[in-house]
Amino acid sequence: MEEKYxxxxxxxxxPTTVINASLYGVIQEAISARDKIDKIYGMINGIEGFxxxxxxxxxxxxxxxxxxxxxxxxxxxxxxxxxxxxxxMEDSMYRQIFEKFSKMNIRYFIxxxxxxxxxxxxKLSIYANRTNSPVKIIGVPKTIDNxxxxxxxxxxxxxxxxxxxxxxxxxxxxxxxxxxxxxTIVELMGRHAGWITASxxxxxxxxxxxxxxxxxxxxxxxVEAFINKISELLETKTNIVVCVSEGIKDKDGTxxxxxxxxxxxxxxxxKMLTGCGKYLENVIKEHLSVKVRSIELxxxxxxxxxxxxxxxxxxxxxxxxxxVKSLLAGETGCMVSFxxxxxxxxxxxxxxxxxxxxxxxxxxxxxxxxxxxxxxVLKEFVEYAKPLIxxxxxxxxxxxxxxxxxxxx
Amino acid sequence: MEEKYxxxxxxxxxPTTVINASLYGVIQEAISARDKIDKIYGMINGIEGFxxxxxxxxxxxxxxxxxxxxxxxxxxxxxxxxxxxxxxMEDSMYRQIFEKFSKMNIRYFIxxxxxxxxxxxxKLSIYANRTNSPVKIIGVPKTIDNxxxxxxxxxxxxxxxxxxxxxxxxxxxxxxxxxxxxxTIVELMGRHAGWITASxxxxxxxxxxxxxxxxxxxxxxxVEAFINKISELLETKTNIVVCVSEGIKDKDGTxxxxxxxxxxxxxxxxKMLTGCGKYLENVIKEHLSVKVRSIELxxxxxxxxxxxxxxxxxxxxxxxxxxVKSLLAGETGCMVSFxxxxxxxxxxxxxxxxxxxxxxxxxxxxxxxxxxxxxxVLKEFVEYAKPLIxxxxxxxxxxxxxxxxxxxx
Numbered sequence: 001m002e003e004k005y006x007x008x009x010x011x012x013x014x015p016t017t018v019i020n021a022s023l024y025g026v027i028q029e030a031i032s033a034r035d036k037i038d039k040i041y042g043m044i045n046g047i048e049g050f051x052x053x054x055x056x057x058x059x060x061x062x063x064x065x066x067x068x069x070x071x072x073x074x075x076x077x078x079x080x081x082x083x084x085x086x087x088x089m090e091d092s093m094y095r096q097i098f099e100k101f102s103k104m105n106i107r108y109f110i111x112x113x114x115x116x117x118x119x120x121x122x123k124l125s126i127y128a129n130r131t132n133s134p135v136k137i138i139g140v141p142k143t144i145d146n147x148x149x150x151x152x153x154x155x156x157x158x159x160x161x162x163x164x165x166x167x168x169x170x171x172x173x174x175x176x177x178x179x180x181x182x183x184t185i186v187e188l189m190g191r192h193a194g195w196i197t198a199s200x201x202x203x204x205x206x207x208x209x210x211x212x213x214x215x216x217x218x219x220x221x222x223v224e225a226f227i228n229k230i231s232e233l234l235e236t237k238t239n240i241v242v243c244v245s246e247g248i249k250d251k252d253g254t255x256x257x258x259x260x261x262x263x264x265x266x267x268x269x270x271k272m273l274t275g276c277g278k279y280l281e282n283v284i285k286e287h288l289s290v291k292v293r294s295i296e297l298x299x300x301x302x303x304x305x306x307x308x309x310x311x312x313x314x315x316x317x318x319x320x321x322x323x324v325k326s327l328l329a330g331e332t333g334c335m336v337s338f339x340x341x342x343x344x345x346x347x348x349x350x351x352x353x354x355x356x357x358x359x360x361x362x363x364x365x366x367x368x369x370x371x372x373x374x375x376x377v378l379k380e381f382v383e384y385a386k387p388l389i390x391x392x393x394x395x396x397x398x399x400x401x402x403x404x405x406x407x408x409x
Numbered sequence: 410m411e412e413k414y415x416x417x418x419x420x421x422x423x424p425t426t427v428i429n430a431s432l433y434g435v436i437q438e439a440i441s442a443r444d445k446i447d448k449i450y451g452m453i454n455g456i457e458g459f460x461x462x463x464x465x466x467x468x469x470x471x472x473x474x475x476x477x478x479x480x481x482x483x484x485x486x487x488x489x490x491x492x493x494x495x496x497x498m499e500d501s502m503y504r505q506i507f508e509k510f511s512k513m514n515i516r517y518f519i520x521x522x523x524x525x526x527x528x529x530x531x532k533l534s535i536y537a538n539r540t541n542s543p544v545k546i547i548g549v550p551k552t553i554d555n556x557x558x559x560x561x562x563x564x565x566x567x568x569x570x571x572x573x574x575x576x577x578x579x580x581x582x583x584x585x586x587x588x589x590x591x592x593t594i595v596e597l598m599g600r601h602a603g604w605i606t607a608s609x610x611x612x613x614x615x616x617x618x619x620x621x622x623x624x625x626x627x628x629x630x631x632v633e634a635f636i637n638k639i640s641e642l643l644e645t646k647t648n649i650v651v652c653v654s655e656g657i658k659d660k661d662g663t664x665x666x667x668x669x670x671x672x673x674x675x676x677x678x679x680k681m682l683t684g685c686g687k688y689l690e691n692v693i694k695e696h697l698s699v700k701v702r703s704i705e706l707x708x709x710x711x712x713x714x715x716x717x718x719x720x721x722x723x724x725x726x727x728x729x730x731x732x733v734k735s736l737l738a739g740e741t742g743c744m745v746s747f748x749x750x751x752x753x754x755x756x757x758x759x760x761x762x763x764x765x766x767x768x769x770x771x772x773x774x775x776x777x778x779x780x781x782x783x784x785x786v787l788k789e790f791v792e793y794a795k796p797l798i799x800x801x802x803x804x805x806x807x808x809x810x811x812x813x814x815x816x817x818x
Contacts, residue, residue: 015586045588054588075582082587162809166715173484173813174712177424178491179454179463202810206817274683298704303583306575307715309809389809400571400718400798401611404582408615 004036005107007324009058010043010050011076011142012083012113012120016156017163017308018316019142020077020405022112024070025320026140027058036328041104044407046081047111047120051097055104062405069405071313072395074303077405084116085123094127101135108136108327112320114143114154118335119359125333126356139335139355140323142316144302146195149361150353151337155319156302158312158388161199163304164188165389167297168203168243172210176239183230183240183284185294186211187277189301190245193364194218196301197245199385201377210241217247218365219374221256226280227287229375234290248276256280305402310391315348322350346387413445414516416733418467419452419459420485420551421492421522421529425565426572426717427725428551429486429814431521433479434729435549436467445737450513453816455490456520456529460506464513471814478814480722481804483712486814493525494532503536510544517545517736521729523552523563527744528768534742535765548744548764549732551725553711555604558770559762560746564728565711567721567797570608572713573597574798576706577612577652581619585648592639592649592693594703595620596686598710599654602773603627605710606654608794610786619650626656627774628783630665635689636696638784643699657685665689714811719800724757731759755796 009026011019023042030040044054056078058067070077086093101109109124111117121139128135141148146157168186175184188197194216201214212233215221221244233240248256256276277294284292319336326334334352341347369381396403418435420428432451439449453463465487467476479486495502510518518533520526530548537544550557555566577595584593597606603625610623621642624630630653642649657665665685686703693701728745735743743761750756778790805812 015583049588073582074579076586079588080586165810167709167713169810169813170483170712170714171708173482173815174424174708176815177485177489179458179488205813205815274687278683295707296705299580299583300576300709303579304576305579311809386808391809392806397801399795400720400800401574401578404578404614406582406585406614 002036004038006039006041006105007037007108007110007327008041008043008050008055008104008106009078009110009112010046011078011080012046012111012117013080013142014114014144014302015075015080016142016144016302017074017159017305018155018313019112020070020073020075021313021316022140022142022155022320023077024067025317026110026324027067029321029324033324033328037108038105041106042078045079046083047085047097048081048083049079050100051093066405069396069403071317072305072308072393072402073404073406074305077407079407082116085120089127089130097124098127098131098133098135107134108324110138110140110323110327112140112142114141114148115359118355121335122333122355122359128332136327136330136332138323138326138331140319141335141337144196145190145193147193147362147364148358149363150358152340152348153338153388155312155316157195158309158315159307160189160196160301161202161385162309162389163301163307164196164199164297165202166307168200168211168241169205171295172203172241175241179238181234181238181290183242183290183292185277185280185292186241186243187246187275187294187296188243189297190217191247192217192362194245195365197243198365198377198381200243201382202385202389210239211243212237212240213242213375214377215242215244215248215375216365216370216377217245217249218367219370220251221248222250223256223283227283230284231288234288244276244280246275305395308393309389310393311388313393318350326352411445413447415448415450415514416446416517416519416736417450417452417459417464417513417515418487418519418521419455420487420489421455421520421526422489422551423523423711424484424489425551425553425711426483426568426714427564427721428521429479429482429484430722430725431549431551431564431729432486433476434726435519435733436476438730438733440468442733442737446517447514450515451487454488455492456494456506457490457492458488459509460502475814478805478812480726481714481717481802481811482813482815483714486816488816491525494529498536498539506533507536507540507542507544516543517733519547519549519732519736521549521551523550523557524768527764530744531742531764531768537741545736545739545741547732547735547740549728550744550746553605554599554602556602556771556773557767558772559767561749561757562747562797564721564725566604567718567724568716569598569605569710570611570794571718571798572710572716573605573608573706574611575716577609577620577650578614580704581612581650584650588647590643590647590699592651592699592701594686594689594701595650595652596655596684596703596705597652598706599626600656601626601771603654604774606652607774607786607790609652610791611794611798619648620652621646621649622651622784623786624651624653624657624784625774625779625786626654626658627776628779629660630657631659632665632692636692639693640697643697653685653689655684714804717802718798719802720797722802728759735761
């Protein structure tokens with residue numbers, strides 16, 4: 001009989017709507033590989049928690065029903081961390097981690113996360129290689145920002161995009177009821193990459209519908225040009241909805257949200273840092289006599305389980321499963337990646353890419369998918385994003401509210 | 410053969426998730442009373458638009474499918490206004506309106522709206538009475554704030570409450586992933602009445618769960634006591650979520666959100682008016698060394714159709730239908746009101762109340778439904794609100810996005 005080993009899974013970085021779906025995929029695939037895998041451990045609060053001795057035996061501590069609920073529970077069930085492993089492989093931290101692996105009979109480590117988590121996967125696999133450790137390590141991508149390279153897209157983005165498209169459509173409906181000119185500025189997540197903000201184009205019910213303007217961080221933002229654009233639109237339109245990424249910058253690279261900190265201080269003398277949406281609201285108020293408001297969509301973009309994309313959830317599960325399969329096939333130091341399969345209907349397949357090439361890189365929206373004047377997104381983006389938001393994920397609802405699985409803190 | 414008359418319906422005040430469901434009820438009931446009602450007119454942008462000659466022939470301009478979509482479309486399909494009729498009945502405005510009614514063979518007017526709209530219903534019915542006009546006028550309630558008197562609750566509130574409960578539950582999940590102390594302040598709608606904010610109690614997954622603190626405008630807010638409370642909680646809790654109403658005031662009646670305007674000015678010298686959530690975020694930052702952020706839920710509270718309460722939608726339809734029935738029965742000057750029918754299972758019936766007693770009144774959360782120290786809501790509120798958020802409303806979804814009906818602007 002082949003010897004059995006244990007697997008450990010961790011979640012890291014900011015939570016998303018579907019990071020638990022990947023955890024579900026990992027657990028299911030590990031269970032179905034019972035001949036090779038014995039225990040399924042979960043790191044509590046990622047690698048940082050694991051170092052401090054925090055972990056759980058998943059099958060012992062979770063019921064089957066609870067495991068099923070992971071598919072519709074937002075946030076990170078296992079808890080998360082933002083922890084960067086030391087750059088020097090001589091650091092005793094590495095020895096400690098691998099001693100723990102050894103002591104717990106762990107041969108497989110799967111880490112679900114974004115850029116920084118892939119850095120962890122990369123470093124640990126390099127260390128394992130150098131020390132001839134048999135432990136294999138694979139990363140499963142997760143980010144609402146969709147900024148991971150070497151993959152068509154990342155689990156988490158589809159649901160964020162669906163939330164944004166639906167919500168901007170709702171806001172446009174809400175903003176259009178009065179027969180009185182108004183400007184609504186919606187600030188969306190994405191500090192460096194505009195994928196989430198670009199998704200607001202999907203909110204349009206017909207060509208030429210709101211949001212009339214979409215600004216991504218990929219193109220330098222000019223406040224004067226913005227005022228002129230709004231002023232021009234007000235000549236023919238009643239209600240204008242504008243979507244801006246929180247990360248829009250001017251041509252010198254200064255974030256527009258930093259403009260607002262120049263003179264604003266509160267009663268404590270603190271700088272009142274507000275987002276670029278609030279700043280642009282004030283700019284329009286100052287220059288044009290029109291009703292204006294700004295809305296920040298905030299953390300809902302990464303945790304609104306009711307609007308999760310079924311496609312995204314299914315793919316997150318698939319990525320988790322593929323990660324376990326890859327570990328069992330002896331792969332290490334890689335991230336699971338999605339490849340779009342050419343053809344009329346959308347479908348993706350999984351493959352592995354080198355984690356070392358993924359970490360510390362950033363994928364932005366291609367310039368050619370953005371209009372020349374930088375105020376709109378083009379049909380190439382729509383074709384890319386549309387299939388990612390398809391399908392409604394099932395939720396268990398009791399008394400009108402979603403049932404989630406959680407560790408009681 | 411009995412003579413047929415026309416009916417006109419209008420929507421007024423802020424939009425809600427279910428105000429179009431009431432419009433649907435009005436249209437359906439009017440159609441089924443074909444022997445008495447000929448045309449169904451819609452006022453475009455409420456009474457103000459109607460005065461300016463803006464209206465539509467609903468059955469001529471909408472398909473059956475479009476009428477069905479009203480049940481799942483947020484915002485005001487007919488457009489809205491914020492318009493107060495003159496106090497003096499001698500004003501020529503009244504004569505003009507009734508001349509229009511007469512010219513268009515309108516005998517029935519149904520107005521869907523909140524406090525101010527009931528003022529319109531009241532005034533027009535008094536004028537009709539004084540001038541012996543045969544036109545009957547009925548109001549159908551609508552407000553997310555739930556502040557209308559003489560009714561158990563108002564259509565629009567249940568969906569707002571469901572959105573808030575679900576979203577705060579999501580935010581709590583999102584706020585609990587790191588093993589690091591944090592405070593999250595969620596600012597909710599409700600300037601004078603705390604019904605929406607109180608609904609955040611439904612977000613708790615178990616007794617003693619977040620949100621740990623809930624502050625309504627019904628109880629004077631004390632900033633120092635707030636700091637002490639947070640400080641005390643931080644001794645035993647890791648992640649604290651606090652829900653505050655935008656309208657919380659100190660004991661002198663000053664809005665907490667006004668505190669922030671004292672010194673904050675932006676680059677234009679404008680006061681940077683932010684909500685009380687942002688202000689309290691800064692207060693906590695100043696006094697306690699803990700990670701803190703604030704989130705404003707904003708207009709989503711009144712337009713998130715994906716989270717509409719089925720109970721709320723059904724009741725909104727019922728109120729619209731009851732309004733038409735009442736008009737045909739010869740009633741006027743009244744608002745449709747909900748009465749909870751005693752019994753084990755929740756159910757409501759409709760009755761009529763005098764509009765004159767509804768307008769310019771405000772129903773707040775009873776003091777005895779709030780804890781003595783004003784930091785929590787009690788089980789009486791839970792029992793009241795729980796049935797109102799029950800059931801998921803059906804939506805038509807195409808390509809992952811909700812289909813709405815709208816007038817192209």
